[in-house]
Amino acid sequence: MERRARSRRHLRVVSSADPDDTASVSSASVRYGDLADRRLASILAAEDTAERYGLTQYARSTCAVHRCWLHQCIAEPVHVSAATGHRWCPECECPVEVDIDEAGMGSVRLHCSRCGLLPDTTANREVLLACRTSLSAMHAGRRAALYEVPDE
Known part of the structure; x- marks a missing residue:
């Protein structure tokens, strides 16, 4: 072989x-x-x-277009791509909605507003991973402050 x-x-x-x-x-x-x-x-x-x-541009945690963390602008129409399937529902042929909880557990959820389901495609999994990475990267600089010992 x-x-x-x-x-x-x-x-x-x-x-x-x-x-x-x-x-x-x-x-x-x-x-x-x-x-x-x-x-x-x-x-x-x-x-x-x-x-x-x-x-690949789909592996970024930041957005060069909006100059911010990706999870902060992923809901913008510019981040929808029917050609690649990013933020796209192939069944309904429409953009997928993004819900991001920055304050709580930092959860990211995609769903189609027409059928209500998460279009489980490779491209949409990349979107989820990129948003989770972005959330993690943004909060990484603040975590140390959570454990800071105050001056007495």
Whole structure:
């Protein structure tokens, strides 16, 4: 049995010595330099760079269009894609609604407003995973404060 090698696109380490790469880093700092949340700005810039080197846009935890955490804008119409099936019900051929509970358990739920069901497709599972990752990433910077010992 002959095994064929599969080619995979890998992300590579970006060196500051490469002028093309430093230009993309500096343009990212210009693009996100005005954001108050510096962690968000850093992750946006890192995901922009990773996307240039092979990361699929559906694996992001941030939104470059709206410059925010993905779960904060996933309900916008721009995030519906009938072609790929993201936020789409193939049975009803309509956009899927998104319910996100940021305050409570951080739950994410998709459902079709016509049939009331969750269209269980690979694309919609990617949406759920991306939103959960986004919620987790957003709250990661705040968790340490929950365990802070107050000064007495």
